[in-house]
Amino acid sequence: AQTVTQSQPEMSVQEAETVTLSCTYDTSESNYYLFWYKQPPSRQMILVIRQEAYKQQNATENRFSVNFQKAAKSFSLKISDSQLGDTAMYFCAFTNLINNNDMRFGAGTRLTVKP
Amino acid sequence: NAGVTQTPKFQVLKTGQSMTLQCAQDMNHEYMSWYRQDPGMGLRLIHYSVGAGITDQGEVPNGYNVSRSTTEDFPLRLLSAAPSQTSVYFCASSYRGDEAFFGQGTRLTVV
Numbered sequence: 001a002q003t004v005t006q007s008q009p010e011m012s013v014q015e016a017e018t019v020t021l022s023c024t025y026d027t028s029e030s031n032y033y034l035f036w037y038k039q040p041p042s043r044q045m046i047l048v049i050r051q052e053a054y055k056q057q058n059a060t061e062n063r064f065s066v067n068f069q070k071a072a073k074s075f076s077l078k079i080s081d082s083q084l085g086d087t088a089m090y091f092c093a094f095t096n097l098i099n100n101n102d103m104r105f106g107a108g109t110r111l112t113v114k115p
Numbered sequence: 116n117a118g119v120t121q122t123p124k125f126q127v128l129k130t131g132q133s134m135t136l137q138c139a140q141d142m143n144h145e146y147m148s149w150y151r152q153d154p155g156m157g158l159r160l161i162h163y164s165v166g167a168g169i170t171d172q173g174e175v176p177n178g179y180n181v182s183r184s185t186t187e188d189f190p191l192r193l194l195s196a197a198p199s200q201t202s203v204y205f206c207a208s209s210y211r212g213d214e215a216f217f218g219q220g221t222r223l224t225v226v
Contacts (some may be wrong), residue, residue: 003159006157009155033213035214035215041221042219043203043219044217044219044220045205045207045214045215045217047214050214052164091157091158093158093215102160102163102173102174103148103160103207103215104160105150105157105158105159106157107155107156107157108155108157
């Protein structure tokens with residue numbers, strides 16, 4: 001079974017600085033998707049960024065980028081120029097392309113951006 | 116587009132009561148899922164559906180039933196509520212298992 005591990009329950013960062021959230025996963029599949037979701041206090045789940053495992057290039061979305069290390073099964077999220085609105089829970093998620101409705105989530109990292 | 120709509124947003128049940136959480140999507144997505152979110156455990160898959168008339172169990176299916184009679188709707192039924200089912204429930208839909216779009220969640224308390 002696939003598992004997703006987020007080893008940092010809580011993190012904090014000063015506004016305008018950079019922070020990296022860690023995620024590792026375990027799978028025997030070779031084709032899969034990885035996601036980072038953000039959950040602000042409103043409880044809404046918002047997609048931050050996605051990465052297809054067959055793509056070697058790391059995904060980027062404005063201030064958000066990932067470091068995808070397929071061999072190490074690592075998928076970290078870097079947030080640059082942190083903003084107060086980035087304060088939220090962040091979940092790493094994995095879905096394989098064989099049973100691609102079985103999305104697995106990590107336990108989450110609570111990020112606080114301090115002014 | 117409303118996206119994924121869940122009702123109700125909050126619910127309190129007594130132990131042993133039954134209820135249905137409603138979920139509807141207007142994006143014509145084939146895939147729909149139900150998750151529960153508990154502190155320190157992320158989201159766990161309860162049941163999912165890959166199309167009308169097709170459902171399957173996820174990671175934590177016990178105590179829950181689902182059906183999928185239309186593409187748009189995917190209700191989750193609690194048969195006999197227990198305190199262990201106190202949680203936040205999310206419905207999600209996706210196009211063939213890609214990016215999942217989530218509803219706003221239902222906070223359920225069983226007393």
